[in-house]
Amino acid sequence: MPDITEQPVKRSRSLVGRDPWTTPLDEIDLAHPGIWQANEFLPYLARLRRDAPVHYCADSPLGPYWSVMKYKDIMTVEAAPHIYSSEPTIGIVDVIPEFTLPMFIAMDPPKHEEQRKTVQGVVAPANLKNLEGLIRQRVIAILDKLPRDEPFNWVDLVSRDLTTQMLATLFDFPFEDRHKLTYWSDVATAIPGAGLIDSYEEGFEILKECLAYFSRLWQERARREPGNDLISMLAHGEATRNMPPREFLGNLILLIVGGNDTTRNSISGGVLALNEHPQEYQKLRDNPALIPSMVSEIIRWQTPLAYMRRTAKVDTELGGKTIRAGDKVLMWYASANRDADAIDNPDAFIIDRPRARQHLSFGFGIHRCMGNRLAEMQLRILWEEISQRFDKVEVVGEPTRIYSSFVKGYTDLPVIIRSSAVKGQ
Amino acid sequence: MTRITYIEHNGTEHVIDASNGDSVMEAAIKNLVPGIDADCGGACSCGTCHVFVDENWMQAVGEPGEFEEPMLDINPERSANSRLSCQIDVSDELDGLVVRLPEFQF
Numbered sequence: 001m002p003d004i005t006e007q008p009v010k011r012s013r014s015l016v017g018r019d020p021w022t023t024p025l026d027e028i029d030l031a032h033p034g035i036w037q038a039n040e041f042l043p044y045l046a047r048l049r050r051d052a053p054v055h056y057c058a059d060s061p062l063g064p065y066w067s068v069m070k071y072k073d074i075m076t077v078e079a080a081p082h083i084y085s086s087e088p089t090i091g092i093v094d095v096i097p098e099f100t101l102p103m104f105i106a107m108d109p110p111k112h113e114e115q116r117k118t119v120q121g122v123v124a125p126a127n128l129k130n131l132e133g134l135i136r137q138r139v140i141a142i143l144d145k146l147p148r149d150e151p152f153n154w155v156d157l158v159s160r161d162l163t164t165q166m167l168a169t170l171f172d173f174p175f176e177d178r179h180k181l182t183y184w185s186d187v188a189t190a191i192p193g194a195g196l197i198d199s200y201e202e203g204f205e206i207l208k209e210c211l212a213y214f215s216r217l218w219q220e221r222a223r224r225e226p227g228n229d230l231i232s233m234l235a236h237g238e239a240t241r242n243m244p245p246r247e248f249l250g251n252l253i254l255l256i257v258g259g260n261d262t263t264r265n266s267i268s269g270g271v272l273a274l275n276e277h278p279q280e281y282q283k284l285r286d287n288p289a290l291i292p293s294m295v296s297e298i299i300r301w302q303t304p305l306a307y308m309r310r311t312a313k314v315d316t317e318l319g320g321k322t323i324r325a326g327d328k329v330l331m332w333y334a335s336a337n338r339d340a341d342a343i344d345n346p347d348a349f350i351i352d353r354p355r356a357r358q359h360l361s362f363g364f365g366i367h368r369c370m371g372n373r374l375a376e377m378q379l380r381i382l383w384e385e386i387s388q389r390f391d392k393v394e395v396v397g398e399p400t401r402i403y404s405s406f407v408k409g410y411t412d413l414p415v416i417i418r419s420s421a422v423k424g425q
Numbered sequence: 426m427t428r429i430t431y432i433e434h435n436g437t438e439h440v441i442d443a444s445n446g447d448s449v450m451e452a453a454i455k456n457l458v459p460g461i462d463a464d465c466g467g468a469c470s471c472g473t474c475h476v477f478v479d480e481n482w483m484q485a486v487g488e489p490g491e492f493e494e495p496m497l498d499i500n501p502e503r504s505a506n507s508r509l510s511c512q513i514d515v516s517d518e519l520d521g522l523v524v525r526l527p528e529f530q531f
Contacts, residue, residue: 075468126528366498
């Protein structure tokens with residue numbers, strides 16, 4: 001009898017340049033970053049929604065996994081944490097435990113709720129109301145110093161800078177060191193070999209610096225009266241004050257990543273979407289009161305995190321398929337947000353869309369994005385201030401997309417603000 | 426028809442005639458009562474249709490269900506009379522129901 005472990009394994013490869021409608025289903029590996037960076041993912045998502053809404057990829061370099069493509073099926077998975085666990089991790093890669101950090105996004109009840117509740121208050125709407133003025137000041141400062149009549153990278157000068165400033169505020173982090181936050185966030189989600197780090201070991205070493213820095217802040221805040229920043233909340237919170245260092249680091253990374261490239265990429269994605277849909281941009285100019293609904297539509301359109309992973313705890317059925325205990329299950333939010341059975345005319349970008357809030361970008365269920373209201377508020381204030389200043393932020397070149405199937409976003413978005421588009425000039 | 430009163434956080438009252446079979450969330454949306462987002466459309470999965478049930482009505486409305494409890498649990502404004510309005514069905518027994526809306530949905 002042949003030893004099947006000796007059989008050559010057919011490794012999936014990048015789908016870039018292939019025909020999404022004729023590629024054999026068993027060769028579709030959505031988790032490969034190629035089609036995401038090349039902006040060729042949408043037809044593959046449509047293909048799987050049509051032909052294999054619960055799809056098994058048996059042969060991926062990261063191991064076999066299920067893909068859940070339809071809105072309704074994802075709701076089923078989100079509502080059943082007792083079947084679909086968030087442990088050990090919510091990304092597709094099972095990093096060896098030494099480099100896996102414990103964080104509440106990757107915990108099941110009841111520990112998840114205990115830890116989440118400790119920090120939820122800082123991004124709760126009541127607290128955000130107090131932050132609105134400060135956010136607006138910072139948005140204005142960023143917009144007012146943007147170059148005129150020369151191309152610049154919107155990602156660097158606006159999206160990245162604004163979200164970094166916001167994080168520094170939420171952590172009450174030394175403002176002059178704030179760029180470290182963005183750097184640690186990027187390291188935490190980087191794929192080894194894609195540019196920033198060469199190995200998980202290297203990434204982990206860098207994150208130890210993050211831990212050391214935050215440990216100093218923690219000790220300082222723990223000695224003081226409880227404050228309204230995230231570190232103080234963790235240092236004084238019942239469920240978190242005795243957190244072991246690794247767990248502290250894990251939850252910090254979660255809050256940094258959660259509040260960083262998600263909003264950053266929605267800020268960039270909005271500019272791109274409006275440029276690709278000039279009629280919608282005109283609607284916005286004609287009626288800035290549409291901004292709150294536009295913000296939800298931008299978040300749906302961008303879907304800054306393409307998926308979240310669960311791991312089946314028991315054998316179960318989904319969409320007529322049998323999922324076995326231990327199987328990885330990826331819920332593709334990027335697909336569900338384009339599912340015509342749940343969203344009317346889903347491929348259109350419509351800033352006054354009815355029921356615009358009913359998208360899956362924040363996920364649903366007990367792990368639903370904790371910072372959703374902060375993200376919406378940042379985007380709303382940004383667009384209010386942009387609308388007051390500029391008739392148009394004009395995209396003048398192709399964006400460069402991130403090499404990742406998880407973080408869906410941009411490293412470069414070349415834009416220009418022409419003097420003729422500046423209001424009052 | 427079942428009469429329901431929604432009281433906004435600022436005290437504004439909305440008295441509506443709801444259809445039996447709808448949820449208290451759906452009745453609010455159909456009658457344009459502000460303050461309920463219902464992002465998940467009634468699937469007990471977002472917590473954005475949170476209401477506080479008037480003390481006198483708590484018994485008639487009943488306890489949160491198995492899937493509702495954890496969604497309420499992660500809401501920092503949760504109190505003893507918190508419910509998700511998508512999980513309360515309008516029926517004759519609830520004629521006269523009073524619910525209060527939180528200042529913010531999460």
